[in-house]
Amino acid sequence: MFMNRSNPAVEVMILRKNIKGINQRILVRGKKKKRYIHFDNAASTPALVPVLNDMSRFLEWYSGVHRGTGYKSMVSSRVYDDCHQVIGRFVNADPDRDSIIMVNNTTEGINKLSYRLHLKPSDVVMTTDMEHHSNDLPWRGKATVVYVKVDKDGVLDIEHAASIFRKNYPRVKLLTVCGASNVTGHVNNVHLLAEMAHEYGARIMVDGAQLVPHRSFDMKSHSDPRHIDFIAFSGHKIFTPFGSGALIGPREVFTQNPPDYTGGGTVKIVMKKKVYWSDPPDSDEPGSPNVTGTYALARTLTYLSRLGMDKLQEHEEGLTSYLLEQIGRIPGVELYGSTDRVGVVTFNIKGLPHALVGAVLCYEAGIGTRTGCFCAQNYVRHLLGLKENHEHLKLYDQNRNDKIPGMVRLSLAGYNTREEVDYFLQWLKDIVQNKYEFKQRYKFFIEQGSFAPVDFTGGSLVDKVYKRCMKGSVM
Numbered sequence: 202m203f204m205n206r207s208n209p210a211v212e213v214m215i216l217r218k219n220i221k222g223i224n225q226r227i228l229v230r231g232k233k234k235k236r237y238i239h240f241d242n243a244a245s246t247p248a249l250v251p252v253l254n255d256m257s258r259f260l261e262w263y264s265g266v267h268r269g270t271g272y273k274s275m276v277s278s279r280v281y282d283d284c285h286q287v288i289g290r291f292v293n294a295d296p297d298r299d300s301i302i303m304v305n306n307t308t309e310g311i312n313k314l315s316y317r318l319h320l321k322p323s324d325v326v327m328t329t330d331m332e333h334h335s336n337d338l339p340w341r342g343k344a345t346v347v348y349v350k351v352d353k354d355g356v357l358d359i360e361h362a363a364s365i366f367r368k369n370y371p372r373v374k375l376l377t378v379c380g381a382s383n384v385t386g387h388v389n390n391v392h393l394l395a396e397m398a399h400e401y402g403a404r405i406m407v408d409g410a411q412l413v414p415h416r417s418f419d420m421k422s423h424s425d426p427r428h429i430d431f432i433a434f435s436g437h438k439i440f441t442p443f444g445s446g447a448l449i450g451p452r453e454v455f456t457q458n459p460p461d462y463t464g465g466g467t468v469k470i471v472m473k474k475k476v477y478w479s480d481p482p483d484s485d486e487p488g489s490p491n492v493t494g495t496y497a498l499a500r501t502l503t504y505l506s507r508l509g510m511d512k513l514q515e516h517e518e519g520l521t522s523y524l525l526e527q528i529g530r531i532p533g534v535e536l537y538g539s540t541d542r543v544g545v546v547t548f549n550i551k552g553l554p555h556a557l558v559g560a561v562l563c564y565e566a567g568i569g570t571r572t573g574c575f576c577a578q579n580y581v582r583h584l585l586g587l588k589e590n591h592e593h594l595k596l597y598d599q600n601r602n603d604k605i606p607g608m609v610r611l612s613l614a615g616y617n618t619r620e621e622v623d624y625f626l627q628w629l630k631d632i633v634q635n636k637y638e639f640k641q642r643y644k645f646f647i648e649q650g651s652f653a654p655v656d657f658t659g660g661s662l663v664d665k666v667y668k669r670c671m672k673g674s675v676m
């Protein structure tokens with residue numbers, strides 16, 4: 202279907218055509234309607250129409266899986282089991298040696314692993330100063346957590362990683378690191394880090410939440426020193442907003458029982474005083490699993506593989522370089538991070554709160570971005586050159602997003618276009634040039650914790666849109 206095309210624009214346009222809601226129009230300030238631009242893909246990406254169509258077809262056959270004796274259950278069980286293999290193949294997992302465990306999202310996957318490794322307080326887990334909270338907090342309290350430093354641009358200090366391995370050998374059991382940062386987009390050389398970890402007898406876990414959606418990823422063979430032992434990623438960041446994600450890693454890790462969550466589906470035999478646990482992945486997928494979400498993820502990954510992840514990557518990289526270069530020319534805009542990155546760009550405009558910039562982009566331009574700390578407070582604080590400040594708790598308690606330090610983030614995906622980026626750049630220039638006017642036009646609403654134009658409240662606009670899209674539904 203998608204054979205032999207050399208121009209990435211063709212793949213981009215195919216993807217774009219298949220994005221659900223790509224032509225959604227919204228009301229902006231001045232009672233104008235504009236086509237919504239989604240530059241918040243690092244949070245979640247939209248769904249794909251062909252996958253939705255296939256889901257609808259699959260739902261004709263949908264039933265609860267495993268141990269059902271009806272045709273629908275038997276078909277659904279087979280689909281569900283096969284989908285595990287499709288998902289594993291996307292990152293080149295070893296079907297004989299790895300378990301592909303379906304979870305809700307990356308956060309659940311990392312938490313699961315933090316329990317399944319059965320760590321002791323004297324074991325060392327190395328994480329880094331550039332992690333999302335989801336790859337930091339789950340490790341705390343289960344082992345001694347040591348953080349690899351980053352430089353002033355937020356780039357991981359590989360030498361520091363090596364020195365931690367040396368100093369703590371043989372106590373380091375795991376290095377857990379993001380494949381790409383959700384704040385700077387910076388891409389880590391995880392295969393080099395894997396080699397280092399293995400040299401010191403440790404394993405590596407890659408938080409793939411921001412990498413897997415942007416670049417084709419290869420866990421590599423178990424015999425390769427650069428092999429990635431574990432990876433976790435979320436479907437909703439790769440065009441599958443149906444509550445599915447995956448944790449992949451060596452089967453033997455998931456046979457050390459009991460699992461972290463127990464219950465139906467995790468067992469072979471239950472006696473009053475003895476339990477025989479299921480083999481993975483069943484042991485680690487307690488309760489009735491998310492069959493439709495798993496189907497949707499597998500179907501999406503097949504779609505993307507056929508379309509060509511490399512083509513989408515090439516396009517996204519070109520767009521990101523262009524965006525960085527153009528923003529860099531606008532005086533008064535401070536950019537964060539360095540160059541090797543996925544399509545994540547964070548910045549601040551001098552003299553304007555990040556939340557106000559986000560509000561102007563939303564209410565005037567119809568562009569969806571994200572502002573704040575993106576669940577990576579230590580990293581953002583570091584990039585902003587700030588120290589930890591306990592007084593900031595008051596700002597959080599009081600919903601003062603106008604005062605909490607942070608940034609504005611644009612995050613691109615393979616379907617975004619140069620026209621969308623140019624349109625954003627025009628608005629950015631306008632905001633920089635007319636910042637005092639925008640400051641007067643907007644008010645901070647403490648109940649919502651956000652800015653909105655004084656001539657209408659953000660709440661009422663959202664109410665209108667909410668009513669419109671829910672019209673006819675049970676809500």
Ligand SMILES: Cc1ncc(COP(=O)(O)O)c(C=O)c1O
Pocket residue numbers: 243244306307308309333335336379381382383408410411435
């Ligand atoms: C780098 C990174 N890791 C982990 C997560 C957590 O992902 P999820 O919310 O899907 O569990 C995110 C979410 O933004 C992320 O960007």
